Amino acid sequence: MPPAPLLSMTGINKSFGAVVIAEDLDLQVADGEGLGIIGPNGAGKSTLFNLITGDQPVNKGKILLGDVDITRTRPHARCCAGIGRSYQIPNPFGQMSVFENVLTASVFGDAQSEKAGAAKTVKILELTGLIGQANTTAGKLTLLQRKRLEMARSLATSPRILLLDEIAGGLTEGEVQALIGTIKDIRRTGIALVWIEHIVHALLATVDRLIVLNGGRIIAEGDPHEVMRSAEVQRIYMGVEPT
Numbered sequence: 001m002p003p004a005p006l007l008s009m010t011g012i013n014k015s016f017g018a019v020v021i022a023e024d025l026d027l028q029v030a031d032g033e034g035l036g037i038i039g040p041n042g043a044g045k046s047t048l049f050n051l052i053t054g055d056q057p058v059n060k061g062k063i064l065l066g067d068v069d070i071t072r073t074r075p076h077a078r079c080c081a082g083i084g085r086s087y088q089i090p091n092p093f094g095q096m097s098v099f100e101n102v103l104t105a106s107v108f109g110d111a112q113s114e115k116a117g118a119a120k121t122v123k124i125l126e127l128t129g130l131i132g133q134a135n136t137t138a139g140k141l142t143l144l145q146r147k148r149l150e151m152a153r154s155l156a157t158s159p160r161i162l163l164l165d166e167i168a169g170g171l172t173e174g175e176v177q178a179l180i181g182t183i184k185d186i187r188r189t190g191i192a193l194v195w196i197e198h199i200v201h202a203l204l205a206t207v208d209r210l211i212v213l214n215g216g217r218i219i220a221e222g223d224p225h226e227v228m229r230s231a232e233v234q235r236i237y238m239g240v241e242p243t
């Protein structure tokens, strides 16, 4: 029997009035797996993350982390249970240093003492390529560095699964490549990854499986390169008409 998934969403329904985000949606993520999610603008990708983190409630369905039912638990409890998340728009404590931002996440999101949290912060800043900016005020970082800090703050809460929401958006191609390298390093630590991204080649370089969301349903799923070759995905996602 295959091992139980790390994250399991079953029979999920969510809508905002007439806008359907999820319709009897099932989604599972294995321990250590890298999953990419694409879909047209407004398909409900960020809302899906909100359902996982508890920022938004599901209308119907069940969410398990391991064998624990987290469907109705509050966001901070889900964070402590092992769900880490980056937001599309980084929002660090702008007046605090990079080190203080990550330390705060470690102390309050992972119940670390300040001493243990500081040691952990150094490791995370090394992993995320920010050790050289440890004493820089967060508000003065470049966009790439802010994205790195967004990941570092999530990692400081010791997630079992990391949700990245369009972390590569707005970066130059060179910066995207640098970020891919860091995300591969993060994956090597064994954390499961779910990455929503419009920059498809970044996903193709990083994830094991790709799903395409549209109209509240998963319309394609599987090997990332095969999914991108599918005629339906090309039509819906890239507007390519069949010849």
Ligand SMILES: Nc1ncnc2c1ncn2[C@@H]1O[C@H](COP(=O)(O)OP(=O)(O)OP(=O)(O)O)[C@@H](O)[C@H]1O
Pocket (backbone or CB within 6 Å): 016, 019, 021, 039, 040, 041, 042, 043, 044, 045, 046, 047, 048
């Ligand atoms: N709190 C809310 N109340 C009402 N409607 C909402 C709410 N949050 C999101 N929506 C609507 O749900 C739809 C999906 O939004 P969402 O941000 O999840 O899409 P997305 O796939 O992440 O889009 P993008 O790729 O542009 O980031 C949109 O039509 C949005 O306006």
